[in-house]
Amino acid sequence: MKIQKKKIVLIEDDVALGNSILELLLLSNFDVVWFEESRVALHYLTQNIPDLVISDLMMPDMNGEELYLNIRKNKKFNVVPFVIITANVDDEVKLRQLEHGVNDYIMKPFKVKELIFKVNNVLEFRRNIEKNFGNDPFSKVTIKLSEKDFLTSLNELLLKDMKSKPDLDELSRKLFISKSTLDKRIRKLTGKNISQYIREFKIQYAMKLINLGERNIQFLVDQTGFRSFSYFSTSFKLYLNMTPRDYIKSIQASNFEL
Incomplete structure (x- = not known):
């Protein structure tokens, strides 16, 4: 069976650079516009709707930030990764893009391996999200337990409100069960109580963000809805037996060896 190529949209006003990136992506077996x-x-x-959008940040008429905010108005783009290419090293600019939801940065000048690794990483991240949570995990969830697996339904709801502290009464209501039944079903299916399950779900999400290239631990704390930096670090170490900083270092060392 023929494997369908991943579709990438590239936006780059520098003709020389655009040609180089286009050639690299085509040689890596991507379908590029x-x-x-x-x-x-x-x-x-x-x-x-492509599988990935790569855009330069600084462009005339409409820059990469404005482009990103425009396409995110369409909920179909909720799970389409968006990568920014830029020579701007201003932390304020970078953090603003990350706050908006941009998935990663490629800083100019960059190496060929860096580009291909980051493209593959964000596409793998999307594939895993779709595999575990459905094709559109961030969209409005309508739960029908007769049609959908219980844990999948729960995961969709947790992912949708990742930045917030879960309201167990609200979760129960949306799953059409009582709060006590919610806890019992999670214990039966996972061997964990509801608090542990939610906490580890958030840690797993943070790990995926780190694997995508995120290195700002405070950003991870905010994205996963932990109430404090210290609670996030303690929970992370309890789950993985290493601190967030040590995990980041292990990922960086692994990428360096590649």
Whole structure:
């Protein structure tokens, strides 16, 4: 059976750089559509949903940040990774993009391996999300337990409100069961109480963000809804037997060896 190529939309107004990136991605067996103008790309994206968008940050007319915010208005893009290419090393600019939800950065100048590794990482991240949580885990969830697995339904709800402290009464209501039944079913299926299950679910999400390249631990704390930096670090170490910083170092060492 023929494997379908992953579709990437590239937006880069520098012709020389755009040609180089296009060639690298094509050689890596991706299906690529390249645009030099962001507004033309935006029009294309209103009618086509790729597997990944890679965009330069600094562009005339509409920059990468504006493009990202525009396409995110369409909920179909909730699970489409967006990677920024930039020479801007301003932490404030980078953090603002991450706060918006941009998945990763590729800093100019970059190495060929870095580009391909990051592209593969974010696509693998998306594949795992779809595998574990469904094709659109961030969309409005309508639960029908007769049609969907209980844990999958629970995971969708937790993922949707990842940044918030879970309201167990609200979770129970959306799953059409009582709070005591919710805890009993989780214990029966996983051997964990509801608090432990939710805490470890959030830690697993943080680990995926780290694997995608995120290195700011406070950002991970905020994204996963932990009430404090120390509680996040303690929970992370309890789950993985290493601190977030040590886990980040292990990932960096692994990437360096590659």
